[in-house]
Amino acid sequence: xKPREPADDDxxxxxxxxxxxxxxxxxxxxGERGAFDLLVxxxxxxxxxxxxxxxxxxxxxxxxxxxxxxxxxxxxxxxxGDSAFYTWLYRIAVNTARNSIASRQRRPLDYEADLSENxxxxxxxxxxxxxTPEANVLSEEIRATVNRAVExxxxxxxxxxxxxxxxxxxxxxxxAAMDCPVGTVRSRIFRAREAIDRNLKPLxx
Amino acid sequence: MTDQIREQVSALLDGELPRDEVGLLVRxxxxxxxxxxxxxSYSLIGETLRAPGGRTAHPSFAARVSAAIDAxxxxxxxxxxxxxxxxxxxxxxxxxxxxxxxALIAVVLVQPFTGPASAPAAVERWAKAGAAxxxxxxxxxLAGYLVAHSQFSxxxxxxxxxxxxxxxxxxxxxxxxxxxxxx
Numbered sequence: 001x002k003p004r005e006p007a008d009d010d011x012x013x014x015x016x017x018x019x020x021x022x023x024x025x026x027x028x029x030x031g032e033r034g035a036f037d038l039l040v041x042x043x044x045x046x047x048x049x050x051x052x053x054x055x056x057x058x059x060x061x062x063x064x065x066x067x068x069x070x071x072x073x074x075x076x077x078x079x080x081g082d083s084a085f086y087t088w089l090y091r092i093a094v095n096t097a098r099n100s101i102a103s104r105q106r107r108p109l110d111y112e113a114d115l116s117e118n119x120x121x122x123x124x125x126x127x128x129x130x131x132t133p134e135a136n137v138l139s140e141e142i143r144a145t146v147n148r149a150v151e152x153x154x155x156x157x158x159x160x161x162x163x164x165x166x167x168x169x170x171x172x173x174x175x176a177a178m179d180c181p182v183g184t185v186r187s188r189i190f191r192a193r194e195a196i197d198r199n200l201k202p203l204x205x
Numbered sequence: 206m207t208d209q210i211r212e213q214v215s216a217l218l219d220g221e222l223p224r225d226e227v228g229l230l231v232r233x234x235x236x237x238x239x240x241x242x243x244x245x246s247y248s249l250i251g252e253t254l255r256a257p258g259g260r261t262a263h264p265s266f267a268a269r270v271s272a273a274i275d276a277x278x279x280x281x282x283x284x285x286x287x288x289x290x291x292x293x294x295x296x297x298x299x300x301x302x303x304x305x306x307x308a309l310i311a312v313v314l315v316q317p318f319t320g321p322a323s324a325p326a327a328v329e330r331w332a333k334a335g336a337a338x339x340x341x342x343x344x345x346x347l348a349g350y351l352v353a354h355s356q357f358s359x360x361x362x363x364x365x366x367x368x369x370x371x372x373x374x375x376x377x378x379x380x381x382x383x384x385x386x387x388x
Binding site for chain 2: 021023065187201
C-alpha cells in the first residue's frame with residue numbers, strides 16, 4: 001500500500017513549525033551541526049514510526065531511519081525549501097525503506113536450500129513481523145505515561161497542550177480560543193510539557 | 206538552567222520563537238545536552254499525543270545518527286553549500302581553472318619578448334657556448350628569472366635550472382629561490 005503523502009497527513013507541521021524548520025535547515029546548511037541535530041530530535045519518532053510501518057520489521061526500522069537521516073544530512077545542500085522540510089525528509093525515508101525492502105528480497109536466506117517455497121514464505125513472514133519486545137514495552141510505557149500525565153494536568157494546561165499538539169493550532173489561535181494572551185499560552189504549553197516530562201524522564205534515562 | 210530558556214526551547218519546537226532568538230538558543234543547545242534532551246522529550250510527548258501507538262525511536266537514536274555523521278570512516282561531509290550563494294567565479298574549481306588560464310595566457314604572450322623558450326634551454330645554450338662564463342650581470346639576471354620562475358615551476362624544473370646555472374658558473378652563490386614563507 002502506498003504511504004500517504006505527509007501533505008494529507010493529520011500530523012502535518014503547522015506553518016510556524018515549517019518556518020522554524022526552514023530556519024534550522026539554513027543554519028545547518030551554513031555548517032551549524034547543532035541545528036541539524038535539532039531536526040533529528042524533532043522528527044526522529046515520526047520517521048522511525050513511518051519506516052517501521054513500511055518495513056513491518058521493527059528491529060530494522062531504526063537502522064533504516066538512521067540511514068535516512070544521514071542521507072538527508074548529506075543532501076541538505078540541495079534542499080531549496082520548495083516543499084516543507086518534513087515532506088522532503090519523508091520522501092528520503094520512504095525511498096530508503098523501499099531500497100531496504102528490495103535489498104532484503106534479493107538477499108538469499110541461509111537456510112534456503114533446506115526449505116520448501118511455502119516454508120520460506122512462512123519464515124519470511126514471521127521475520128517481517130518480529131518485534132523487539134524491549135522496544136515495544138518501552139513504546140507502550142511511554143504512551144501510558146504521557147496519557148496519565150496529561151489526565152493529571154490542571155485544565156488550563158491540558159487544554160493548551162491538546163489544542164497545540166492534537167489540534168495543531170498556533171499560539172495565536174489557542175489564545176483566541178482560550179481568551180488569554182499569547183504569552184500565557186506559551187507559558188501554559190511549556191508548563192504542561194514540563195509536567196509530562198518529569199514523569200517521562202525516568203523511562204528515558 | 207532557567208525555566209525561561211526551557212520555555213524558549215518549547216516555543217522553538219512549536220515554531221513560535223521569535224526569529225532573532227533562534228540563533229542564540231540553537232548555539233546554547235549545541236553546548237547543553239540537557240536542553241537537547243528536553244527538546245527531544247517535548248517532541249516525543251507531541252508525537253505520542255498526536256499518533257498513539259506504533260513505534261517510537263529509542264532514547265539513544267538521535268545520538269546514534271549524530272555519531273554516524275561524525276564517524277571517521279563515514280563518507281558524510283558537511284552539507285554542500287547552497288550554490289546560488291556564491292558567484293560562479295568564486296567557486297574553488299572555477300577559480301583554479303581561471304588562474305591556470307591566466308597563467309597560460311601570460312606565458313604564451315610573454316615568451317616572444319623574453320627570447321629563450323625556457324630557462325633550462327637558455328642555460329644549456331650558455332654552457333654549450335663555453336666560450337666564456339656568464340658575466341656577473343648575466344648570472345644575476347638569470348637568478349632573478351629563477352626566483353620569478355620558481356613561483357610557477359615544479360621543484361624538479363627548478364633543480365634543472367639550478368644545475369644548468371651552476372654548470373655555467375660554478376662560482377655563483379646559490380641564492381634562495383624558494384617562495385618566502387607567509388608571515
